Amino acid sequence: MGRMPDITTEQGVYVNPAGEFTRDQRYIASRITRDGRDGYPVEAGRYRLVVSRACPWASRAVIVRRLLGLEDAISMAIAGPTHDKRSWTFDLAPGGIDPVLGYERLQQAFFKRFPDYERGITVPAIVDVTTGEVVTNDYPQITIDMSLEWRDHQRPGAPELYPEALRPEIDEVNEVVFKDVNNGVYRAGFAGSQEAYEKAYTRLFDRLDWLSDRLADRRYLVGDTITEADVRLFTTLVRFDAVYHGHFKCNRQKLTEMPVLWAYARDLFATPGFGDTVDFDHIKRHYYEVHRDINPTGIVPAGPDLSGWLTPHGREALGGRPFGDGTPPGPVRADEVVPREHTAEG
Template sequence: MSTTPDLSGNSGYVIPGGEFTRDQRYIATRITADGRDGYPVEAGRYRLVVSRACPWASRAVVVRRLLGLEDALSMAIAGPTHDSRSWTFDLDPGGRDPVLGIERLQEAFFARFPGYERGITVPAIVDVPTGQVVTNDYAQMTLDLETEWTAFQREGAPDLYPEALRDEIHAVDEVVFADVNNGVYRAGFAGSQRAYERAYARLFDRLDWLSERLSTQRYLVGDTITEADVRLFTTLVRFDPVYHGHFKCNRHKLEQMPVLWAYARDLFQTPGFGDTVDFVHIKRHYYEVHRDINPTGIVPAGPLLDGWLTPHGREELGGRPFGDGTPPGPVREHERVPAGHTPLDTGTPG
């Protein structure tokens, strides 16, 4: 998902005097093992389009890597910024995705739905033979990668969506989405003091609830990493770089919330999580794109990132990160986060 403005040319995100309401209308087509929507799971047929800046797209990046789907589902990485039309492939030579041959993700949406009027959002999966978008339903997308793409998952892939825990995963996901994943946006894009303060209180009440829950268990649901952890992680990893200042979610920094900070570091240091995070892209997206709340477009130099690699001590709570599975292997060379964009390489300042 992105917070792409509508295609009428409105570049604003804040409605003066109002509350932020996310457009939840997505293309509901699914890619399934039986192909019931006309799009069967096939290795090499589809391309996942993401931006490392976007928390919703980052969920798909993490899940794809944990499950080892790199050979079956290729990935296009858009640049960190966009305009009112869509995300662009400005990171690629000539500004075109080398597989889809397009400059803007918008082209894939229009190829299937001429005049598409809703947000051109990431993550999106595109059918390579036709060049048409299949789906941008980010919430269902990762669940389908976990359950419909099993034939192409790597040996030792973890079960991120255990059948016995699905009801609890969904219950946790529901409140985390409403109060945290979307809660930071409700605070950041609030159009009135009252709307902001309500969103702020709701966010930190939920973070306190999560801190209490995670004080006695290593992961959100069960004793292994699940879909629920992926969904929370992509918000927490952005908290200090952008949400604390840019979105005014400033009761405490993540670093000042001991349980959540240790939990986030535990996941960051787990293969498949931190090695997908690009802090430079994250900061550039929020501070350059949201000009109605940051008119200058100036991107902050901080915060320092070295704390992400400090010991977290969460092993004392037990748990098995990958359950009966194994960690993913090294990141593919062409998908590595650039040096200097992450504390996981020695070239990062600070």
């Protein structure tokens, strides 16, 4: 009988055997700005946003782009839900080649600009179509710049996701949510020791309890409209029961067992720009197929039941105006619609 192949040599290793998982926060810091001070001026049609619907960090950019109506200004390439340790691939595109960039792998755009690039090939990433080179993969800055630097290309009625008066509070909330929730689920899932896991687990659920208290009598995290803070929390919450509860052992409770956060998440899910960008099939396939050091069989769970996402949430009673003085985005572009069988309606 032949030796079984070591899948981790192809998929990569995620668990830190020394204990606590630490995320590499070194990203390409170039920015696309109105004044083009980094050499990348705002210019409609020049840049391509590369995402995977599986990735929570990329999903932030997908949501913000849609809420602000930047589809015509910034094109989008959707990578497949799985990748190997080298790179995300464009296996969803005809022939496995992105039709705009002409690339099979996102890695090619990184190497085009940085031939010796040694860090992770991550999404979201923005590529300069004119050169084929990556511009940035600094995901927190990407969405902020969509709100501020791309204002001239936003749709009429685009919401203020990062209003000046609320920025200090948004930044404060985002910082603790990132540390304890967005990255907290990974700190639990990729922990290599019982001690590191339990520390991350405790921090995660303490923060979720704090968020439940905060949202008990207010519809949104900061102010009375949707902001960048809600986008960042939503992309973790929408993945919680599907992957984090079981795969990452974040199992004190399911999201469906935390009444305030469950209602809050359903409220956002029902808001145009949020739930209509979520691909549950891609989410599950990514985590369970790629993280083979956690899930060696690669078996993707059949559940959970997603129908609850479509049930009434009752959060309208708290007031608030989702888009403030703006309006909801229109229908999803035909070439960006999530397949029905991958949604809560499937």
